Amino acid sequence: xxxxxxxxxxxxxxxxxxxAVSDLEFSVPSGIVFGFLGPNGAxxxxxxxxxxxxxxxxxGSLRVLGHxxxxxxxxxxxxxxxxxxxxxxxxxLSARRNxxxxxxxxxxxxxxxxxxxxxxxxxxxxxxxxxxxxxxFSKGMRQKLxxxxxxxxxxxxxxxxxxxxxxxxxxxxxxxxxxxxLAEDAGRSVFLCTHLLAEAQRICxxxxxxxxxxxxxxxxxxxxxxxxxxSVRLTLSGYDGDSSTALNLPQGAQMARLSAQEWxxxxxxPQDIEALVAALVAGGVxxxxxxxxxxxxxxxxxxxxxxxxxE
Amino acid sequence: MxxxxxxxxxxxxxxxGHRRVAIIFAIVVVIMGIFPALIMYHRQTIxxxxxxxxxxxxxxxxxxxxxxxxxxxxxVLHERVGHTLDYLLTTRLSAPAIFAAKILxxxxxxxxxxxxxxLVQLAAVGLIGGMRxxxxxxxxxxxxxxxxxxxxxxxxxxxxxxxxxxxxxxxQRSAYLLSVVAVGLLLVPFILGWLHMSLTLGWISKAALVxxxxxxxxxxxxxRVFRRHMLVLYLQD
Numbered sequence: 001x002x003x004x005x006x007x008x009x010x011x012x013x014x015x016x017x018x019x020a021v022s023d024l025e026f027s028v029p030s031g032i033v034f035g036f037l038g039p040n041g042a043x044x045x046x047x048x049x050x051x052x053x054x055x056x057x058x059x060g061s062l063r064v065l066g067h068x069x070x071x072x073x074x075x076x077x078x079x080x081x082x083x084x085x086x087x088x089x090x091x092x093l094s095a096r097r098n099x100x101x102x103x104x105x106x107x108x109x110x111x112x113x114x115x116x117x118x119x120x121x122x123x124x125x126x127x128x129x130x131x132x133x134x135x136x137f138s139k140g141m142r143q144k145l146x147x148x149x150x151x152x153x154x155x156x157x158x159x160x161x162x163x164x165x166x167x168x169x170x171x172x173x174x175x176x177x178x179x180x181x182l183a184e185d186a187g188r189s190v191f192l193c194t195h196l197l198a199e200a201q202r203i204c205x206x207x208x209x210x211x212x213x214x215x216x217x218x219x220x221x222x223x224x225x226x227x228x229x230x231s232v233r234l235t236l237s238g239y240d241g242d243s244s245t246a247l248n249l250p251q252g253a254q255m256a257r258l259s260a261q262e263w264x265x266x267x268x269x270p271q272d273i274e275a276l277v278a279a280l281v282a283g284g285v286x287x288x289x290x291x292x293x294x295x296x297x298x299x300x301x302x303x304x305x306x307x308x309x310x311e
Numbered sequence: 312m313x314x315x316x317x318x319x320x321x322x323x324x325x326x327x328g329h330r331r332v333a334i335i336f337a338i339v340v341v342i343m344g345i346f347p348a349l350i351m352y353h354r355q356t357i358x359x360x361x362x363x364x365x366x367x368x369x370x371x372x373x374x375x376x377x378x379x380x381x382x383x384x385x386x387v388l389h390e391r392v393g394h395t396l397d398y399l400l401t402t403r404l405s406a407p408a409i410f411a412a413k414i415l416x417x418x419x420x421x422x423x424x425x426x427x428x429x430l431v432q433l434a435a436v437g438l439i440g441g442m443r444x445x446x447x448x449x450x451x452x453x454x455x456x457x458x459x460x461x462x463x464x465x466x467x468x469x470x471x472x473x474x475x476x477x478x479x480x481x482x483q484r485s486a487y488l489l490s491v492v493a494v495g496l497l498l499v500p501f502i503l504g505w506l507h508m509s510l511t512l513g514w515i516s517k518a519a520l521v522x523x524x525x526x527x528x529x530x531x532x533x534x535r536v537f538r539r540h541m542l543v544l545y546l547q548d
Contacts, residue, residue, distance in 0.1 A: 054400045054539070073539075078403040088398035090321070092328040104317035105402045133328070159401075 005030045005157055005189035006051065010060035012213075013046055020046040022213040023060070028206070033183045033190040035204035035221070037197065039305055043213035044193040045085055048161050051191070052082055065157060078106075081150035085161040085193075087142050091135040095126050095145050098134060099152055106153035120148035125174070139166030147175065151182075157189040158182065164196055172196075176203050201297040209304050216304045221297045231293045232273055234263045237286035247283040250275040264293070314404050318412030322386060326416065335381050340424055343374035344431020348438075367432050367447050368457050374428045375465050376494055379421035383473025384486040386413045400539055410537045414470045414530060421466030429458055453515040460519035468526035469494050471533055478537075497525070 006028040013021040021043040028034040038044050049055045051064050053073035062069060069076040089098050099120055103113035121127045124144040129137070134145065143166055150158055163179075164172045176199060182188050183205075194200050200207055201221045208218040217224055241257060249255075252268025253276055265276055273292065280287050326332060347367045390396040399409055429449070436445050448454030473490040480486040501518055 052401045074403050082401035084397050086394040088394035090395055092325050101321045107313055
């Protein structure tokens with residue numbers, strides 16, 4: 001248990017006959033930005049609701065910061081800043097009043113509360129609109145105010161459901177940098193549900209991909225594709241593919257033609273690249289270029305989730 | 312206590328900016344305050360003391376039902392529509408604090424409306440009714456108990472019922488109508504008693520006490536059975 005911010009063991013949640021989350025098994029180390037990726041209806045929001053004790057698991061166990069969010073809900077919620085999909089701001093109140101309410105809930109004293117409210121409004125760039133009613137805010141402004149509200153109590157952990165939805169590119173960069181600084185400077189754990197794979201690749205130390213309530217993959221975003229067989233892109237001359245059998249290629253290596261001189265070699269082991277090149281050269285094949293291929297998070301996501309944007 | 316204070320602060324600040332509730336409140340106070348005086352003017356008489364209690368007070372009680380019924384359902388349902396109840400569920404706020412703040416505030420609004428209706432009635436009888444100042448039923452001990460006791464008990468009762476109903480019904484108009492029906496059913500024995508018994512101080516006091524006890528008992532049961540997930544309909548599936 002120790003340093004894990006979140007621990008899930010066989011976590012399931014059923015709504016009637018539908019399994020929203022099924023047998024989730026993962027842990028999130030403290031102090032990292034963890035991306036939770038998946039199409040709409042994959043079970044991300046249900047997982048978030050389980051994490052803050054809004055829902056009870058049908059089976060399995062879940063611990064957030066080492067505590068049970070159902071049995072010790074108040075303890076967990078006191079230490080987690082949460083921003084749900086939909087944000088949930090009070091439209092009839094001003095931006096400042098919304099944050100003041102959050103400060104009161106967090107039991108901050110008056111001067112500290114005022115200080116935090118002012119600092120948060122400045123941090124997310126809403127200082128000039130602080131006295132305006134939230135009903136007149138754009139979606140992007142709401143997202144930023146929701147983020148400021150989640151941060152008001154200086155929580156140990158942030159749980160954010162689509163925090164960059166509706167933001168323009170400049171604000172996405174602002175939120176990204178804010179999240180990174182929160183995780184790096186303060187050692188705060190961030191659990192981030194997002195659709196933006198490029199953002200996840202930049203922000204997250206680890207990601208998990210979920211679909212149909214099931215965990216499909218988990219790991220560092222740049223290494224997630226490594227579970228697939230390693231491959232290299234080759235530019236060859238004097239090779240037509242028919243001579244493969246005559247060459248002493250490493251065991252498990254398979255060649256696939258991409259164009260006249262372009263080939264992709266799939267290897268059984270990443271260490272086999274040198275052996276492959278040596279075998280080609282020994283067989284009289286001209287090797288002009290060897291480029292190891294890396295699967296991007298987006299490619300891996302699309303491979304796992306498929307073309308379906310929604311469940 | 313600070314949870315309750317935080318919730319009460321939020322509800323009050325939010326309600327101040329709520330135009331529809333403010334308009335309904337003002338209309339109720341004016342109409343329920345002036346209407347008895349208009350009838351008196353038409354009849355050109357101040358009726359017997361017992362009849363006055365029924366006559367003026369019934370408008371006060373009606374005003375409470377309208378104002379509290381609206382406010383109680385609005386306090387729950389507008390949060391549901393705006394997904395702010397979801398937010399409350401993610402905070403450290405306790406369930407009783409959320410529930411109690413909504414009940415207390417709508418009951419207080421109802422009580423305030425009742426007192427204002429009484430004031431308007433007193434002023435209107437003199438001004439519109441064309442008569443000299445008259446204390447109406449407030450001149451009697453039974454009337455005072457009714458004005459300050461029955462109204463407080465009824466405000467609390469309607470508030471508890473309205474909040475409960477709104478937690479279970481997802482639509483404002485349905486919640487409001489259901490609350491009014493529920494309140495009306497409970498009031499039948501009181502109205503019958505009212506019509507068939509002389510309105511003595513003892514009877515009115517007992518009525519206020521019984522209504523108050525029922526309201527408090529309902530509120531206590533509500534606190535016991537209320538669970539955080541009831542705030543959000545989709546979590547009740």
